[in-house]
Amino acid sequence: MRSAVYRGPGDVRVEEVDRPQREASTDAIVRVTHTAICGSDLWFYRGQADRDVGSRVGHEPMGIVEEVGDGVRRVEPGDRVFAPFVISCGECEFCRRGLHTSCVDGESWSDHGGAQSEYVRVPHADGTLVRVPDRYADDEDALESVLPLTDVMGTGHHAAVSAGVDAAEECVVVGDGAVGLCAVLAARRLGAKQIVAVGHHEDRLSLAEDFGATETVLDTEDVDAAARVADLTGGGADHVMECVGAAGAMELAVDVCRPGGTVGYVGVPHGTDAEGLPVFDLFSDNITLAGGVAPVRAYAEDLLGDVLGGTLDPSPIFTKTVDLDDIAAGYRAMDEREALKVLVRP
Template sequence: MRAATFHGPGDIRIEDRPRPELEAPTDAIVRVTHTAVCGSDLWFYRGESDREVGSPVGHEPMGVVEDVGDDVRSVEPGDRVLAPFRISCGYCEFCRKGLHTSCVNGDGWGGENGGGQGEYVRSTHADGTLVRVPDRHADDEDTLRALLPLTDVMGTGHHAAVSAGVEAGSTCVVVGDGAVGLCAVLAARRLGAERIVAVGHHEDRLAVAEEFGATETVAARGDDAIERVRELTYGGANHVVECVGASSSMNAAVAMARPGGTVGYVGVPHGVDDLDLYGMFGDNVALRGGVAPVRAYAEDLMADVLGGTLDPSPIFTHTVDLDGVPEGYRLMDDREAIKVLVKP
């Protein structure tokens, strides 16, 4: 099969690799029909995180089941499925309490299981990982585009809003205008926030935030952004969502929180070595979040997508085939695309 592989900063190649096969009775083989390039993929693409040269990349697969092991009960060949970015067993202590990303039997996509940006993947623990799409929606392309973000960014944005305690009638500030930040706006609206202030510095992305339900937008950085948000929220918001992961964005989120407020963070931390803990301490600001257990949210979010009340598909501003994956990385790295959809 063919798959995207990493060969160094800025160097993504499409190569022939062994097609994954069943290795355990709990495995399933999925033919990938839709996947995506993620903002977190850019960390290794830019050389800002380590990755093994030659390893397959990608972690947001959706496709059709080709084969299953003898113990798999939840899916069968021919089923359309989406796969969260983290493999989980579904039965360990952490899976049972909805923290699938801490699964003691967990795994990621890559290595010998195929990688998410390729033609096939092998899902270990298929019953605990794969989410079956109802047959009546399995071939509706518009629906599939709206479901694909549930593999990562929609679930991650939702985790941020939940972690921040967003509830009906509340005011929420979303820091970050990437795909996760935009999905967090959707999530805050879904949870009933009355005011949603989206903070970023790309006017086109903030326009999408408004389409998704942001009531106000702030196109500024640093102290200017903090000052404007505090003006809009009369001293800060009770619920702040951080979707970037940089030191500057984390400290800005803390500064935008009202005393006694909560920051829900899901941005992958990079260079966060000067977090303002004293400021958090002084104002009793809570920090909650982390890597999102998107499997825990998948069925609820899918029900809303299928019911027509949730559609994150506008985050996909470009579509490429498998050969176009390297260009997809470039488009996202250069901020020419919000998120790139891949159809192998």
């Protein structure tokens, strides 16, 4: 089969590799029909994060079940399914608590063929896979709206939940990548009355407005973004979502959070450590820091219901589509900020 393989910074290639095989009764094999390139993939692509040369990449699979083991009960061959970015059993104490990303048997897609591939092996198929109802199995518009539930929509929702966003509340979203934009959608879904989106790109902030942001702040060298947010919110917000992971984004999130408020953080940490975290500001203003890697599987069914019901549509985050054979062009487009998020069709 064909699979995207990391060969070094700036070098992702499609290569022929062995098709995955079932190894346990709880496994399924899924033929991937849709996947995507994630902003977090750019860290290794740019050489800013460690990655084994020769490893397969991708973690956002959607497709058709081809085979199941004897122990699989919830899906069967022919079912349309999608899967979160972390494999989880669905049965351990952490999965039962909704912390699927801390599953005691959790695994990475890179260990099972990579999601930017023609096929993936799915361990713990019953705990990992989410079935799409048959009536939508071939509805391309619906499927493109569902695909972000594998990662960025669930992650944006986790930011909003962690920040405590509720109806008639004011909130701020720091970051205008796919996760930040999905956090705007999540805040609107939860009923926030004011959503201020902060980012570095006018076109993305325009999409944030389409998604429900009531105000936007273009963060440039000439703009004091914290002061601008304070002006718009009357001194800051009780609920702030940090959706970047960089030290500067975390500092801004804490700056615009009101005393006693909460910062929900979901950006993959990069350049942020104990010394860079504004711990004294958190301490002095009694600001709660909540969040972390998003347990996307915990939110999947609720979000899927809204997507299929027509009240939630994150598909506009896909601004470029490529075939698997052209995935290198997709990585370049995201690296050069020519695309917000790339949909890949194996």
